Amino acid sequence: MPWRAFCPSHHACHDGEKPSPLHPNHPDGCQRTTVPPHGSAGRHARSVQGPTLWKRVVVSKIENQARALSILGLDGAEEVWSFSLGVCPGDPDNREGVAARCYFQHLQPDLNRRCRDPLNSALNYGAAIVQAAVARSLVVAGFVPALGIHHHSQLNAFNLADDIMEPLRPVVDILALEVVESSCELSRQQRSKLRGVLLRTVCLENQKMTVLRATNRMGESLRGATTCEDASLMLTPTILAQGTETQCA
Template sequence: MIKKTLYFGNPAYLSLKLGQMVIKLPEIAKNETLPERMKQQGEITKPIEDIGIVVLDNKQVTITQGLLEALLETNSAIITCDKRSMPVGLMLPLCGNTVQSERFRDQIDASLPLKKQLWQQTVKAKIRNQTSVLTICTGKEIKNMRRWENDVKSGDTDNLEGRAAAYYWKTIFSGIKELDGFTRDREGIPPNNLLNYGYAILRAVVARALVSSGMLPTLGIHHHNRYNAYCLADDIMEPYRPYVDEIVFSLIKEYGYDNIQELTKEMKIRLLSIPTTDVIINGKRSPLMIAVSQTTASLYRCFNGELRRISYPEI
C-alpha cells in the first residue's frame, strides 16, 4: 500500500485518538462567520497506518507526544521546516525491523570490496537516469554520458560521478536563457531552492525505507561525513535524484524562471508528490516509495550475501 504524505503549512493541532491522527484547524474552528457545517470540517481524522511522511511547515503546528509515538511505531518519517519553508529536520524510528540487531551486524561487517562494488552499481544507475532525463529535457541523445556510465569502475576511482554531474548541470537547463552556466549549489540561485526541497522529501523516503529494512542510515557505502546522520540514505537516493530534477525542470517550463524565485503552495504540492511518482523497477511500474523499499530490501540482501546487485529504477 502507498503511504500518504501529509503537509501542514497552516496552524494546526495534531493529536491521537483511537488509532487515528486528529487534525484540528483553529483558523476554521474559531471563525465565527462560517456556518456550523463548514466549522465541522476544521477537524479531520486520518488512519495512522496510512501515513508515511508528515511535513510540518508552520511555527503554529502543535503535535502531541502520543501522536509522535504512534507515527514512529508505524515507521513514519517526520520532517520539520524552517522559516523559509525548507526542510531542516528529520525524525525516524529507532527500531524499524524485528531482526534489526542481526541486520546491523551484516551491514557493519560488509567488506570494503563489496561496498566499492555497490557504489559502482549506484553511480552507474545514477548516470543512466541522468542521461535519460537529459534526453527528455533537451531532446538530444547524450552519448558521452552513456560512455561514462559504461566506464565506471569499482569504487568509481575515476570519479565519473563528478564528471557526469558537472556536465549534467551545465546541460539540463541550457535551453533557459537565465540559467546559462547553472551550477548546483544548496545556497545558489533558483531552481536550487526547488531542488533542495525535492531532495529533502526524497531523502526522507529513502531513510524511512532503510530503517524499515533494518539498516542504519548513518553507515554509508560511500558517503562518510562525521556530521551526517544519513550517509547511507544519501548514497542510495543518488539514482533517484533525476526524478526530482525532471519535476523541477517541468515546473520551470510551466511557471517560467521569474516565478520560481519563491516556493509556492502549488510547487510544494508537485514536489510532495515525489513519493507517488511512477517509476520502472525490475521491469514493472511502481510508485517511487514502493520502489525505494525494493531497493533497500535488495541492499540488505547484498550485505548478507543473498544478492550481488542492488535493484534500482530506470527512467
C-alpha cells in the first residue's frame, strides 16, 4: 500500500506524506515516508510489468543506436530505426538482437564482440562504468539489481542494471570510438577518458543532463512504473551529439 502513493492521487496528502518526486508538479501526488521491504520492487518489476517495460527499453535502445550512427555520420540510421517499429511486449521477435547486428555492421564492420581488442576492451570498460551507476540508482530506488526484467542469469548480480542501461550503451559506443586510436591495449589515459562517460550529456524529460543524473532519474521512474503498474512512467534517455547546441526534442 505505501508504494501506491507514488501514483498520482486524487486526494490531498495526509500526515506523514510529502509530494512525490515522480510527480513534482502534481498537487495531489503523495509519497508516504514508510519504505517497503528492500527488494520488493525488484520482484514487482519482473512479474507485473516486465514484458511492457522491456519493450520500452528495446525501442529506446534501437532508436539511440540509430541516433548514434547519425551523430557519427555513418550509414544505416534509417535501417536500424526501422527495427524499433512494431516491437511487441517482451520482444518475442528479438528485434533487439537483429537491430544490434545491423547497427554494429555499420558502426564497425570488422568488429567481433567476442574477440579481445582495444575497441572491445573500451566498450566493455565503458559499459561496466554505466552498469555500476545504474545499479547504484536501482538500489537507492529500492530494487535488487539481480532481479531483472529480461536478463535473468543466476550468475549475474546485475540483471536489472543490465536491462535498464541498454538505452545508454550507444553513449559508450560513441565515446569508445573517440578514445580508441590504435591497436594497442587501453592506456591509463584512455581509461580515464572512458570514465568520463558519466559526464556525457543526454536528454531526459525534455532536459539536458549528465548520464549520471539520468541514471538516478531512470531508477526513480522505474519505481513509479512498477508501483503504479504503468510502464509508460519509466523514463528512457535520448542520446545527443556532444559539444553542440543540440536541444532536446
